[in-house]
Amino acid sequence: MSEKKGGYYDSSAGDTNFRRKWDRAEYEQRAKDRERGILDKDDQRKRKGGKPKESDEPPSSERELLKAREEAIDLTSNLNKTVVVQASNIASRQPGYYCEVCDCVVKDSVNYLDHINGRSHQRNMGMSMRVERSTVDQVRARLEALKRKVNEPELDFDARIERAQKEDEEEKRARKREKKERKKKRKEEAPPEVAATDDIDIASMMGFGGFGTSKK
Ligand SMILES: [Zn+2]
Incomplete structure (x- = not known):
C-alpha cells in the first residue's frame, strides 16, 4: 500500500481550523484589567453579550x-x-x-x-x-x-468565672432596662382608657347609680 498523505487519522494543524481561536493579546489585556480592578462585573457581562445589571451602585473600584x-x-x-x-x-x-x-x-x-x-x-x-x-x-x-x-498573666479559673458572671448580670440588667423602657413607651403611646359612659347612661335610665364597675 502506498502512503497516503492527509488521510483520515493524519493530524495536521489545518484540520483544527474550525476551532475557536483565542486572541491572546486581547485576553491578556482583559486579564490585566481585571486584576487592576478596572473591569467590573458589568463590563464582563457586557462583553459576554449580556445586559448590564441595573443598579446605581458604584463599581467595585470605587x-x-x-x-x-x-x-x-x-x-x-x-x-x-x-x-x-x-x-x-x-x-x-x-x-x-x-x-x-x-x-x-x-x-x-x-x-x-x-x-x-x-x-x-x-x-x-x-x-x-x-x-x-x-x-x-x-x-x-x-x-x-x-x-x-x-x-x-492569665486569669485563674475562679477569676474567669467571676468575670463571666459579672458580664452575664450586666447583660441581664441591660435587657431588663430595655424591656422597662419599651413598656413605658407603649404606655405613653396608648390612648387613655375611655370611661364607660354607656354604663352610666343605662344605669340612670334604669334608676340606679351604676353597675359598680371596677373602672374608675
Ligand atoms: Zn446581607
Whole structure:
C-alpha cells in the first residue's frame, strides 16, 4: 500500500481550523484589567453579550476597601427557643437568620456566616472585596500586640468565672432596662382608657347609680 498523505487519522494543524481561536493579546489585556480592578462585573457581562445589571451602585473600584467587622455576631439568641412563625412573604418575619442590610433570610448559621462574608452582602454594605495591603510597620505593630497579649498573666479559673458572671448580670440588667423602657413607651403611646359612659347612661335610665364597675 502506498502512503497516503492527509488521510483520515493524519493530524495536521489545518484540520483544527474550525476551532475557536483565542486572541491572546486581547485576553491578556482583559486579564490585566481585571486584576487592576478596572473591569467590573458589568463590563464582563457586557462583553459576554449580556445586559448590564441595573443598579446605581458604584463599581467595585470605587467602593470602600474591606473592613473588619466590629459588632459581634449573634447566632445563639434564639437557640432552644420555640417561635411561632406565620406564613409571610415579608423576609423579616420568616424563620431563620434575617439580614437587615440585604433584606433576606438565611436558613442556618453556617449559611448566614457565608452570607455576611459574601460578595453581595459586602456590596450592599458599600464595600468591595479588596483588602487594604498592610505595611511592614502595621504587621510589626500587630505582632508586638500579640506578643504582649501572650505575656499577660492569665486569669485563674475562679477569676474567669467571676468575670463571666459579672458580664452575664450586666447583660441581664441591660435587657431588663430595655424591656422597662419599651413598656413605658407603649404606655405613653396608648390612648387613655375611655370611661364607660354607656354604663352610666343605662344605669340612670334604669334608676340606679351604676353597675359598680371596677373602672374608675
Ligand atoms: Zn446581607
